[in-house]
Amino acid sequence: MKRSLNTDCKKLVGKEVLIKGWVYNIREHGKIVFADIRDRSGLIQVVDETGGLSGVKPEYVVEIEGKVKNRGERYINNKIETGKIEIEAKEVRVIETSRDLPFEINKPKLDVSLPVMLDYRNASLRNLRVGNIFKLQAVIVKAFREYMYKNDFTEIQVPTIVATATEGGSQVFEVDYFDRKAYMAQSPQFYKQIMVSIFERVFTLAHAYRAEPSVTTRHLTEYTGLDVEMGFIDNWMDVLLMADGLVKHIFSTVKKECGQILKDYEIDVPKTTKTTPVVKLTEAQQIIFDRTKRDIRGEPDMDPEGEREICKWAKEKHGSDLVFISHFPTKKRPWYTFPDPKIPDETLSFDLIGKGVEWITGGQRINNYDQLVTNIKKMGANPTDFEIPYLQAFKFGTPPEGGFCIGLERITQNILGLENVREACLYPRDMERIDIRLARIDEKKQK
Amino acid sequence: MKRSLNTDCKKLVGKEVLIKGWVYNIREHGKIVFADIRDRSGLIQVVDETGGLSGVKPEYVVEIEGKVKNRGERYINNKIETGKIEIEAKEVRVIETSRDLPFEINKPKLDVSLPVMLDYRNASLRNLRVGNIFKLQAVIVKAFREYMYKNDFTEIQVPTIVATATEGGSQVFEVDYFDRKAYMAQSPQFYKQIMVSIFERVFTLAHAYRAEPSVTTRHLTEYTGLDVEMGFIDNWMDVLLMADGLVKHIFSTVKKECGQILKDYEIDVPKTTKTTPVVKLTEAQQIIFDRTKRDIRGEPDMDPEGEREICKWAKEKHGSDLVFISHFPTKKRPWYTFPDPKIPDETLSFDLIGKGVEWITGGQRINNYDQLVTNIKKMGANPTDFEIPYLQAFKFGTPPEGGFCIGLERITQNILGLENVREACLYPRDMERIDIRLARIDEKKQK
Numbered sequence: 001m002k003r004s005l006n007t008d009c010k011k012l013v014g015k016e017v018l019i020k021g022w023v024y025n026i027r028e029h030g031k032i033v034f035a036d037i038r039d040r041s042g043l044i045q046v047v048d049e050t051g052g053l054s055g056v057k058p059e060y061v062v063e064i065e066g067k068v069k070n071r072g073e074r075y076i077n078n079k080i081e082t083g084k085i086e087i088e089a090k091e092v093r094v095i096e097t098s099r100d101l102p103f104e105i106n107k108p109k110l111d112v113s114l115p116v117m118l119d120y121r122n123a124s125l126r127n128l129r130v131g132n133i134f135k136l137q138a139v140i141v142k143a144f145r146e147y148m149y150k151n152d153f154t155e156i157q158v159p160t161i162v163a164t165a166t167e168g169g170s171q172v173f174e175v176d177y178f179d180r181k182a183y184m185a186q187s188p189q190f191y192k193q194i195m196v197s198i199f200e201r202v203f204t205l206a207h208a209y210r211a212e213p214s215v216t217t218r219h220l221t222e223y224t225g226l227d228v229e230m231g232f233i234d235n236w237m238d239v240l241l242m243a244d245g246l247v248k249h250i251f252s253t254v255k256k257e258c259g260q261i262l263k264d265y266e267i268d269v270p271k272t273t274k275t276t277p278v279v280k281l282t283e284a285q286q287i288i289f290d291r292t293k294r295d296i297r298g299e300p301d302m303d304p305e306g307e308r309e310i311c312k313w314a315k316e317k318h319g320s321d322l323v324f325i326s327h328f329p330t331k332k333r334p335w336y337t338f339p340d341p342k343i344p345d346e347t348l349s350f351d352l353i354g355k356g357v358e359w360i361t362g363g364q365r366i367n368n369y370d371q372l373v374t375n376i377k378k379m380g381a382n383p384t385d386f387e388i389p390y391l392q393a394f395k396f397g398t399p400p401e402g403g404f405c406i407g408l409e410r411i412t413q414n415i416l417g418l419e420n421v422r423e424a425c426l427y428p429r430d431m432e433r434i435d436i437r438l439a440r441i442d443e444k445k446q447k
Numbered sequence: 448m449k450r451s452l453n454t455d456c457k458k459l460v461g462k463e464v465l466i467k468g469w470v471y472n473i474r475e476h477g478k479i480v481f482a483d484i485r486d487r488s489g490l491i492q493v494v495d496e497t498g499g500l501s502g503v504k505p506e507y508v509v510e511i512e513g514k515v516k517n518r519g520e521r522y523i524n525n526k527i528e529t530g531k532i533e534i535e536a537k538e539v540r541v542i543e544t545s546r547d548l549p550f551e552i553n554k555p556k557l558d559v560s561l562p563v564m565l566d567y568r569n570a571s572l573r574n575l576r577v578g579n580i581f582k583l584q585a586v587i588v589k590a591f592r593e594y595m596y597k598n599d600f601t602e603i604q605v606p607t608i609v610a611t612a613t614e615g616g617s618q619v620f621e622v623d624y625f626d627r628k629a630y631m632a633q634s635p636q637f638y639k640q641i642m643v644s645i646f647e648r649v650f651t652l653a654h655a656y657r658a659e660p661s662v663t664t665r666h667l668t669e670y671t672g673l674d675v676e677m678g679f680i681d682n683w684m685d686v687l688l689m690a691d692g693l694v695k696h697i698f699s700t701v702k703k704e705c706g707q708i709l710k711d712y713e714i715d716v717p718k719t720t721k722t723t724p725v726v727k728l729t730e731a732q733q734i735i736f737d738r739t740k741r742d743i744r745g746e747p748d749m750d751p752e753g754e755r756e757i758c759k760w761a762k763e764k765h766g767s768d769l770v771f772i773s774h775f776p777t778k779k780r781p782w783y784t785f786p787d788p789k790i791p792d793e794t795l796s797f798d799l800i801g802k803g804v805e806w807i808t809g810g811q812r813i814n815n816y817d818q819l820v821t822n823i824k825k826m827g828a829n830p831t832d833f834e835i836p837y838l839q840a841f842k843f844g845t846p847p848e849g850g851f852c853i854g855l856e857r858i859t860q861n862i863l864g865l866e867n868v869r870e871a872c873l874y875p876r877d878m879e880r881i882d883i884r885l886a887r888i889d890e891k892k893q894k
Contacts, residue, residue: 040647126644162882175631178660198578199582369546426604436610
């Protein structure tokens with residue numbers, strides 16, 4: 001018999017089916033056993049009186065032949081809905097057994113600390129609520145590509161091993177590259193900029209590496225960037241509007257395809273308006289002062305309290321959960337950021353803030369070779385170190401261009417309102433963990 | 448005026464347009480200047496009598512306003528076709544200049560060695576023929592995802608920094624991870640297998656790293672894998688058929704969307720048949736012996752000559768450019784490969800061979816914890832080193848599963864018939880190059 005997916009059984013009421021999956025919940029009531037079977041499509045309840053499910057434990061892999069029956073009402077087992085149908089088992093085959101689980105994984109919400117959740121990642125991911133984070137993440141990635149294709153962007157593959165640590169020397173991982181030192185790229189920035197002169201509009205899903213020597217709720221040492229770069233812009237607003245359109249497309253796709261996941265997390269995607277408000281940093285600081293009398297005017301950046309307050313303002317004044325802050329000071333942005341021709345101390349750059357946190361960072365870049373060389377010298381670095389592959393590209397003609405980056409784990413965290421970015425990463429890396437807790441490496445060495 | 452793309456001008460004959468792009472070819476004939484302008488859509492010829500293009504050199508970035516004129520015949524400038532229309536310039540604006548190029552980049556075929564091509568990557572990629580390699584590569588990636596989505600696979604993001612070098616100790620890059628050693632993953636193998644127990648069917652575009660201490664035409668130290676893994680298979684043929692369907696979808700998409708590129712490279716995608724032939728390694732060796740009297744029977748693998756001969760056989764006998772070789776010996780495949788229950792010395796594994804070279808490698812994996820532990824011990828390793836995250840996943844129920852990998856650079860190389868895999872990688876890394884030729888690092892140190 002051909003396998004049916006659990007959700008397809010809805011259309012097969014009265015029919016004999018073969019389903020395959022993992023035992024999620026199992027409850028023995030004498031000779032009757034109830035089990036919820038998980039497959040990639042969802043859960044279904046099986047009622048077994050054949051004895052085939054006796055002694056079977058959670059996460060056993062089973063094949064079940066049986067008849068689909070309509071129950072007319074929705075089943076809620078252990079607070080998890082399993083739909084309006086069930087399967088009456090005719091034959092049960094155990095394909096693989098499972099050892100005892102480290103914790104109960106079939107709860108609506110896992111009741112373990114984050115470190116334990118990560119110590120037993122293959123157990124915790126089997127929890128539907130936890131696994132759904134990454135179903136939603138896959139939808140974000142799909143929506144990202146859809147939008148880029150629609151706007152005529154070409155996907156590129158960018159290397160991650162680099163010869164020179166260029167963006168902030170200390171927070172970079174060194175690699176033993178044969179008899180030399182190399183580095184793990186801190187971003188695909190240089191490569192995506194170079195590629196503008198080939199395809200005008202490029203995007204990449206790139207891993208990037210930051211040797212952040214601290215463990216916070218917002219930093220990973222390896223993360224995934226949704227990186228975009230576009231040439232022949234009229235001005236920096238073209239870049240901002242592309243970012244705005246992308247994030248709105250991601251939200252609407254997630255809302256459409258992950259409605260139940262959002263419901264389970266008791267959250268909705270941010271509310272957007274046709275025109276997302278854009279305020280200069282200095283204006284934002286003035287707005288905050290006017291509203292709260294807290295004076296951060298003259299500061300070179302927004303602080304977290306300021307980000308929350310400007311979001312409140314955007315919501316009250318414009319009905320938008322999102323707000324762009326623009327024109328960050330030249331000294332706070334990377335040296336390749338385009339200065340405002342009218343106010344050279346300010347840059348044509350932006351952050352997208354939503355629900356009090358940062359979602360996107362971007363801006364126009366300098367596309368003139370001489371200006372880049374001047375800026376490299378100004379920060380005390382040697383242009384020769386940037387010559388290949390970066391500066392070389394600007395020796396030939398490069399059009400006005402800009403781009404932005406969305407941290408994939410960060411946007412997943414923000415959409416679901418997760419407390420820690422690690423929850424939004426399948427296998428998060430930080431100072432203290434590469435799958436195993438790193439202390440264990442030391443323990444091993446001591447033996 | 449709103450910008451028009453070059454290819455859109457076909458529909459705008461008689462209209463005034465604004466185009467933007469790079470000067471590809473330029474030919475001054477007294478007061479008349481002819482220029483081919485490159486943008487992301489292709490080339491268009493501009494005829495300028497305004498003087499605006501005088502003194503302009505290749506790769507200058509320009510904006511041109513003018514009138515679209517129909518010429519009735521196809522233009523071939525410098526052996527490159529620019530279509531049946533041209534633009535009569537009314538106004539030319541130079542946006543950015545270009546320094547002298549290191550070689551002539553506007554030839555139909557670049558006339559420089561591969562090392563020079565890579566030394567000046569941002570120049571060589573501007574050559575249409577070279578750039579088109581990566582347009583085609585982007586189409587391969589798009590087709591890959593389309594096929595995976597259609598077959599209900601979920602895309603996952605897999606980490607590349609790992610705690611233990613597990614697959615072949617010597618050819619792995621070490622990373623200084625704070626005060627410890629970590630490693631760059633040689634493949635996403637373990638993670639994609641683990642994820643089968645979460646989503647059943649997963650795929651990932653993963654960078655992988657091999658410290659190959661040799662410089663060949665077929666190896667990169669950093670490459671991109673199109674990785675697929677699927678659970679609840681009935682047997683290994685399910686995996687093979689998925690790989691077969693994917694590669695055929697890639698071919699048909701490339702043929703449809705990159706017809707002109709294939710024509711320029713004077714090549715067609717491999718010819719496939721409804722049922723791609725599958726032969727066991729031992730059968731293939733017998734076929735080769737029968738055809739050529741060359742005796743490689745009993746060898747544990749195919750040699751390049753054998754791969755070419757079996758491809759000739761598949762073409763003659765089945766009309767197929769592709770052929771699967773299966774049942775490689777247990778000792779030649781990784782320890783997690785599923786042995787044939789009937790002949791335990793052979794594995795349920797396969798390679799896809801086409802045009803004499805390997806395209807895909809895959810097979811069924813062992814999904815039983817005890818069997819994996821036995822195999823790890825058999826090869827003299829310590830199961831503890833594989834416990835997290837890998838073996839842990841098999842302590843809980845894992846269904847029968849398998850998967851495969853396509854090297855993105857390799858398939859790009861094979862489709863276009865490129866001599867060296869480096870040509871199919873935007874920024875190839877090897878022992879001797881990370882963008883710059885690594886010898887130069889030594890030279891710098893000596894100063």
